[in-house]
Amino acid sequence: MSEKLFSSLSLLTDSVEGTNLLLEYFSDFSKRLYSARDFKSILQICFEELHKIYSNQHIEVIIWHNSKRLVKFVFDNKTGQVVPDEEFRKKNTIYNYVLENRQIVLTNNYSTFCENLNLEHAELPASAWLGIPMLVRGKVLGALVVWEEKPEHYLRVQDKQFLTTITDMISFAIENIYLYDYIVEKNGSYKVFETVLPRGASNYSAKSVLTQLLQAVLKQHYVSYSGIFIRNRFHQSWRLLNETYNQDSLARLGVDLLAGLPAIPESLFSSGDPVYWHQQYTNSPVRAAVNEVLPRYGINASLLFPFSINQTYLGIWLIGFRREATPPSEDEHQLYRFIYYILTQLLEKKALIERKRKYETYMKHLERMKIAGELASGAAHHLNNILSVIMGKTQMLQRRLQNTPYARDLALILRAAEDGATSIQRLQNVVSRNAGTPGKKEPVNINELVQEVVEIARPRFEREAQSRGIHYDLKLTLGRVQPVLAEASSLREVLLNLVNNALDAMPEGGKLSLQTTCKDNKVLVFVSDTGTGIPENVQERIFEPFFTTKGERGNGLGLSIAADIIQRHRGKIYVDSIPNKGSIFMIELPVSGRIQTGGNHRDRTPGSMPYKILLVDDEGIVRETLAEMLEEEGCEVTTASNAEEALLKFQKYQCDVILTDLSMPSVNGIQLAEQLKQLNPAIPVFIITGWNQIDQQLLASNKVIDGIIKKPFNVEKIRAEIERVLSRSNPILHS
CATH class of the missing domain: 3.30.450.80 (Transcription factor LuxR-like, autoinducer-binding domain)
Incomplete structure (x- = not known):
């Protein structure tokens, strides 16, 4: 399966040297930006530097003249200069929405977003669109916009955070220009300012300079x-x-x-x-x-x-x-306005430096998590192979020994293996963070999601806690709730973050409570603890990006990302806390309006599958186990250990179905399927895989794959998948 395409920021952050490259980029960008002495130079530098990251995307700077007229600036590739592209006459576009509401907009479905808000499309062939308002002195000067045409490309939360920092830097540079021009304009009376400027200010902290300025005002x-x-x-x-x-x-x-x-x-x-x-x-x-x-x-x-x-x-x-x-008097106003500019410059610079520092810390954290994720993903794939053998052999033994004293033991072995497979699936969902198509929402049972999160966190609040000599009491109160329309993996991430934060807040142990209920067509989820609590002044900031109370252990993005996810689900998140007593987080989500059904399931009894199957897998024990399972179902199985052997046997023996492993040396499962389809396009080819990144997107993007069977497998899943495809493609063969 081809790797999903993001904006090229991911190509930078996901590389081995990603963090160092990003820090170098910020350093070079800020040096160029803050050396600019006019507005046109700032725009030129902005486009040149952003083009290094977003070379395939459209970059625009919108200037909002007197809060009335919108002018769009773009980069002319022929001349290498920034030029005005057009002036907006329409008043109801997504550009107006960002500027008038002072709101950041990130959407990977531009047309649907505009339709939902009754906005005009502005004749823009965009698929993904990100707009960030640019503020100077509390006024909206304009906006930075990046958009993408191709629907297979999309923008991420990381792009939003990165470009928000860039926009802050641009706003700060523009303010420097305003202040520079102001001083030059008032140069005739500049001496009055010399009495209030701190002497040797470069040797002092921002707080010290602020104090000196305020003291100068008292004079x-x-x-x-x-x-x-x-x-x-x-x-x-x-x-x-x-x-x-x-x-x-x-x-x-x-x-x-x-x-x-x-x-x-x-x-x-x-x-x-x-x-x-x-x-x-x-x-x-x-x-x-x-x-x-x-x-x-x-x-x-x-x-x-x-x-x-x-x-x-x-x-x-x-x-x-x-x-x-x-x-x-006018002179007094002039003096105080000058001091005001210096004060706010200091505060903005301090905030910007802190934001940049935390962003750097976050990038280092992402790099560590990427390495951990790759290790976990590889281990999960290997464990799925092992569990496939255990479950397959156990199922065959159950049939042979179903009325013997061993039947109960075999049932326990199978149940333990299934629990292990479920745990691995949860791990893969957390590591990949791409379960399902981005933006695709389906009815989700919140109670099941809460139970999954509890199981994911259980090792921490049980085994790890016991090793540290502390104890956590878990209270789970799951009410009757309706399904919500959501990305399950995203909500799982939010709930897991809240649970981990609650455990962090109780270093000596305590009570962790999770509760769900339904009220006024809203599903409510409560996560509470009896920990250290959150001071009132901190409560105001906990959903801000990069704000953390955990020092070096935190990156300040967990709750800000959680808030962003909940907002994308048209929900709300609240916090209430009393220091030294504990905290309660409440999530409010609208019900989906859809009724979840269990599907049209019917009990199956073991029966014959009279198919001739070519089975290809480089893992001998997995290949042997699956072949034995299929033969017990009445299949005639021919096995191959690699693609070359599979091609030879495919031409020698007649077969109805091909099952091939995805990850094989030299030629993988997809490449083998392409070669087999060239020989006979009518033969169904199924991919067998223990990787979590393989899903229905593969079926949509690759015409040589007819179905996917995920490890660890069982007979019923294999039977259902084969019959689904055969009944669709060859009703006579199926009957």
């Missing part, structure tokens, strides 16, 4: 207080980042202001314009936020600068005055 006329406040965009709880004051009596001012800051209108952060308040003003938009607190401390006026950082944080820089009602 200005009428100023008594200066403080920076910040909150997560998706929560209302504010926190005090830094403050300075000129009297000890103002020491509690910043803390007391926190309660009123949620009253600041969201619209102020969109505009980014400073707001002046005086005690005598009755119609100020920030009156409700400060009017109760500032006068108690003798502060009768304030200047507030709203800002946003990396689409994640909202902030306020507040300057408190004791002055007349007259607003600050």
Whole structure:
């Protein structure tokens, strides 16, 4: 089976030197980007560098002029220059949606996404589409867009995370240009700035420079207080980042202001314009936020600068005055705006560096996981071969000894082997993360999924816990639920992540509870623990990419990916926690609206399969076992150990069906099938495999394969698959 095609970012990250190459790329990109001195140069560098990664995809930069006009810039391969491609006249495209909602959009089904949101297609022949809004000073300047035409290519969460970091860097570079132009424009009065610029700032941390800037503000006329406040965009709880004051009596001012800051209108952060308040003003938009607190401390006026950082944080820089009602002069405004630019630059740079550092850590983690996954996948394939022999021989012995004292022991052996096969299947699903076609959703029983996750995690909360001398109590409460339309492997990943986090939160042991129920056409899943809990200020950030409380043990992406997966399933995820008491995570998913049925199954009794079968497998013991099983069913079996022998026997002996192993030296099963089909296209060819990556996609993409039989196999599965194909292709032979 050919490897699935992703964007070329995977070719970089999946290579042996992927992490080092990516770090080198970030370093080169940032050096070029931050050396640019005009907007056109930034666009040129952006396209040139991104083209190294997305050489086969379409790259666009959208500029939103005055929040009205959309202009698209693209890279002209003939001239090697960035040029404006077109101006959008339509108001209801996916581009407008990203900009107006300030929302990242990642879809691998562009047309369906537009239809579901009643958006115009903008005459774009896209299959996969990713758009990321570009914010400068809290305002949407435009967006970075990457899209793909070919339906067999698609974009991943890794592309979203990578390009979000790139977009932040571009926004930061553009802000540097704005600040540079501003200083040049005001150069005539630049000396006023020299009094507030920290001396030797390069030798200090960002926090130290922030403090120096705030202290410099206190030296200005009428100023008594200066403080920076910040909150997560998706929560209302504010926190005090830094403050300075000129009297000890103002020491509690910043803390007391926190309660009123949620009253600041969201619209102020969109505009980014400073707001002046005086005690005598009755119609100020920030009156409700400060009017109760500032006068108690003798502060009768304030200047507030709203800002946003990396689409994640909202902030306020507040300057408190004791002055007349007259607003600050133009020179004062100029000075404070300059300091405001420096403050927000420092905060954005600090956030960007931290994001980059965590992304680097994550890439190293991915490389380790890739190696572990390859080892686990190979081991699983080998174990499937072993279990095929055990299960096959046991099934044959059961028939021969069904009314003897050994029947019960044989049943136990078979059940244990089946449990082992199920465990291997779970391992393969977790390692491959590609069970089913990406984006393809099917009705899923959440209760079964929860039970699978418990079994996957059981070695950790039982055997590993016992080895460490601790104990976990598991409480499983599975209610009556309807199926949900979902990618089972993705939801399994979410639930396993929540269970592992719960165990991490209970290093000394504790109680782990999983509960499911159905309410108002929603399936609810609760995962709770009695662990250390999550502080309130941390709860606001746990779903942010790269945020972690586990230090070097964590990469900060587990919960952010979980939230992204749940959102893709039109669901929601919540957290409630009390420090030192425990945490509860709740997942809410809409029911599918489909009724799950068990299919049209009927009991089968052992019977004759009068087929002539050519069996090809390079594993002698597997080949011998399967041949013996088929012969007991009435088949006439000819065996071959490799492709060359199989071709000779195919031409010498007549056969109705061919069963061939996938992984064989020199010529694999698919290549052999192609050669056999050239000799006789009517003969059905089945692939036998213990690899998990083989699924129905192979049947759709490869016309020489008629069916797939997965190891470990049993007689009923083989019979059903052969009869399915033969009844379709040759009804006379089947009858």
